[in-house]
Amino acid sequence: MRAISQLLAKHIDKTQTDIDILISIKPKYAERIFQHKKKYEYRLSIFKKQVSRAFVYSTSPLQKIIGYFIVGHILVGSPQEIWKQTRKFSGMTARDFFLYAKKDKIFAIYIKKPQRFIDPIDPKEINSFFPPQSFYYL
Numbered sequence: 001m002r003a004i005s006q007l008l009a010k011h012i013d014k015t016q017t018d019i020d021i022l023i024s025i026k027p028k029y030a031e032r033i034f035q036h037k038k039k040y041e042y043r044l045s046i047f048k049k050q051v052s053r054a055f056v057y058s059t060s061p062l063q064k065i066i067g068y069f070i071v072g073h074i075l076v077g078s079p080q081e082i083w084k085q086t087r088k089f090s091g092m093t094a095r096d097f098f099l100y101a102k103k104d105k106i107f108a109i110y111i112k113k114p115q116r117f118i119d120p121i122d123p124k125e126i127n128s129f130f131p132p133q134s135f136y137y138l
Contacts, residue, residue, distance in 0.1 A: 018052040018053065019049050019050060019051050019052055019137065020051065020052060020053045020054070020055060020068075020137070020138040021047060021051050021053075021054050021055065021135045021136060021137055021138060022054075022055045022057055022065070022132050022135060022136055022138055023041070023054045023055065023056060023057065023132065023134070023135040024057045024059050024131055024132045024133065024134060024135070025041065025056050025057070025058060025059065026058075026059055027058045027059065027060075027061070027062050029041075029091060029092065030056050030058040030066060031058075032091035032092075033056065033067075033069060033091070033111055033114050034066070034067055034114050034116040036114065037091050038089070038090065038091025038092070038111065039086075039089035039090075039091070039110065039111050040075075040086045040089055040090055040091075040108040040109065040110060040111065041054070041108070041109045041111055042082070042090075042097065042100060042101065042106055042107065042108055042109075043106070043107045043109065043134065043135075044100075044101075044102075044103050044106060044107070044134075045107070045134065046074060046076070046107040046109075047135065047137070049137065051071045051137075052070065052071060053068050053069065053070055053071065054068060054069055054071055054109070054135070055067075055068045055138070056068060056069070057123070057131055057132065058120075059131065062120070063122075063123075063124070063131070064120035064121060064122050064123070065117070065120060065121040065123055066116060066117055066120045066121075067114060067115050067116040067117050068114075068115055069111045069112060069113060069114040069115070070111075070112035070113045071109055071110075071112070072109070072110030072111065072112040073110045074107055074108065074109050074110070075107065075108040075110075076105055076106070076107050076108075077105060077106070078104060078105060078106070079097070079098060079101035079103075079105075079106050082101070082106050082107075082108050083097055083098070083101075085108070086108050
């Protein structure tokens with residue numbers, strides 16, 4: 001993870017107290033984040049630490065880190081409750097949301113200040129890179 005952090009360091013200002021994650025997002029949803037059409041990212045599980053930023057790894061076919069966003073408030077509730085609160089800013093259809101939200105509770109991460117990188121980062125330049133299943137701490 002240190003190599004990834006060093007690769008990302010030139011793109012952001014980081015304080016010692018910042019905790020960042022690398023989060024995997026399907027390309028169509030990643031694009032909607034940076035087009036400001038998607039203001040909530042949904043997860044079936046959530047991080048245990050107080051996270052400052054989420055770097056976005058756009059999954060196949062792109063497979064690059066394309067930017068980051070500031071992690072805002074996090075909502076938790078049943079899929080029905082979360083959809084009712086966030087649907088206008090979901091960036092997805094109800095069908096896709098409910099196909100994903102298969103558990104009793106789901107988390108909705110509010111996306112603040114998304115910043116797209118001019119040049120996406122190819123993490124495969126790092127020998128030990130493994131894309132996150134969901135997310136991991138940097």
